[in-house]
Amino acid sequence: MKYNMIPAIAVVMMINACGKGSNDYDASGNFEADEVIVSAEQNGQIQSFTVKEGDKLAAGQTVGQIDVAIPTLQKEQVQASIKALQEKTQDPVPERELVRRQLLVQEAQLQQQYRERTRTENLVKSDAATQKQLDDINALIVQMERQLNVTRQQLQLNNSNISTQNRSILSEKAPLEKSLAQFAEQIRKGQIVNPISGVVLQRYALQGEMATSGKPLYKIANIDTLYLKAYVTGITLPQIKLGQQVQVRIDQGKKDYKAYPGEITWISGKSEFTPKTIQTKNERANLVYAIKVRVKNDGYLKIGMYGEMLINKDSK
Template sequence: MSRKLVPLIILLLASLGLGWTWQRQADQNADADVLRLYGNIDIREIQLAFNGSEHLDEILVEEGARVTAGQVLARLHRERLQAAAAAAEARLAAQVQAVAALEAGTRPEEIEQARAALAAARADAQAAERTYRRIAGLAQRKLASQEQLDEARARRDAALAHVEQTRAALALAEAGPRAEDIAAARAVRDALAAELALARQALADAELKAPADGIIRDRILEPGDFATPQTPVLTLARIDPVWVRAFAPEPTLGRIRPGLPARIRTDSFPGKSYRGWVGYISPTAEFTPKTVETPDLRTRLVYRLRIPVCNPNGELRLGMPVTVEIDTTAEPLANPGDTLCHAADARP
């Protein structure tokens, strides 16, 4: 080998070594900026139960079925509930008519009838008065007995009282129902309306609906079983939102802030990542080794993190192990759910 090439070779090797060292240092710095945590997918589950007690009529879904919010999942026997609702509706309809009659007041025909009764009573009173006077004149001439006079006086007084009675009846007919009676009838109507609303709500509660989108995990009861509010019928696993439950060592807490973007990877889908963000950091340690810790033991404390993940295709499932990469140099997002999951491309 020529002696002239030795310095060139040494210079080339030194350049390669410097470049490798610089690249390694850059990689180490980049790795230092990315915090890697390991955890599992956490999905909230809902125990679905009826709001009433009755035998199950039918269950419309199987385990593993994907359901949407508001979808009917199961029904109770509804014959008694339907009959109760129909009876409440009939009672309310009758009371509504009673209130309408009171509010309408006395009919003109009834007022005319009361006036005619008053005129007849006055005519009877006038006739009784003439009879009494005639018998009184006969009694003065000893042509009528005292008993006849007393009977004539009594018929006259009765006729006059009947006139007052028919006059009061006419006044009542013209005045119409009392305001207190109308108010009481309206109160009864409102109470019956509330009873009908309760009956209809009980009938509606005979259908078990999904409160959110999700997947049926367990089918606990079967048709014919007796369902109660304390007995779940189905278990629903929510597919949105999905979280990663991870644990961060105590020394890393100073680098983690809520809202920091994260990437989530899983062995089930190699080469694919999901967008997420730091949503919750536990204020207390999950595991405290001893009451009195040495400096070495304090570094073993871990804090639970909840990292919401965009899961548009429902690929992340409960308990799935994942790797979380958090860029500690990024700026926290103000509305990470809207920024990440509602973007046009939610899968980076």
């Protein structure tokens, strides 16, 4: 009797073992993050570069400097040229002011002669002055009017010359200002500025190396939030939707799991063949659909780690 029970016990143990090995999840995959490769924007030697793998960097943080001596010198040269042009545009005040004062004096003298002529005309009428005196005053007035016209023309010519000179200088200044902005942008690009907050995953360059525009310097990713890229079968696909709350779990020891709340953020619009490294709930299916589940990281989730998704039945 004892010998007949041994095969029965063995069968029960095999059934239990098979039951434990069955998949109780709806999809499985690996965690990933949005990774950003930061590249050099300028050519030159890397003068400083403090990035190390594992460093936590903030967005906008300056982490290095590429040599920008040449564009700096070019910028200073353009600034000197612009300054020289600005000095040329300054109004030659002493010369113009002298002509203006001379014009005012001549106008005052001419007005005085007009009054003197009127007085002399009255004297001539009363035989108190001679006609020659009146003629002399008229001749002097004509001469002064001519001198006044010459002074006015001289002042207008000075204004015209200055205006023409200013226009010429402004036409030369505009391209110089464009060049100045270009060199300033090259200098700005010499600074290595971190674009996003995250953790440095890999470093590709060292201080002292030569950098070229587009050369990768380091890779960074925000690991505060990770995405489980998993695969579901066509049978499971009708049970999920964007924004749906699901459960994500990872292994914790040999038998236990650690669970996280997750949200489905992406569902592939086309099917693909089952990846060899992925086991789906229905192992007989040949086609699966990729999805992404957003999970808040508590520090234990790692990029590339295996994870499983379970549909929360109560959330549907």
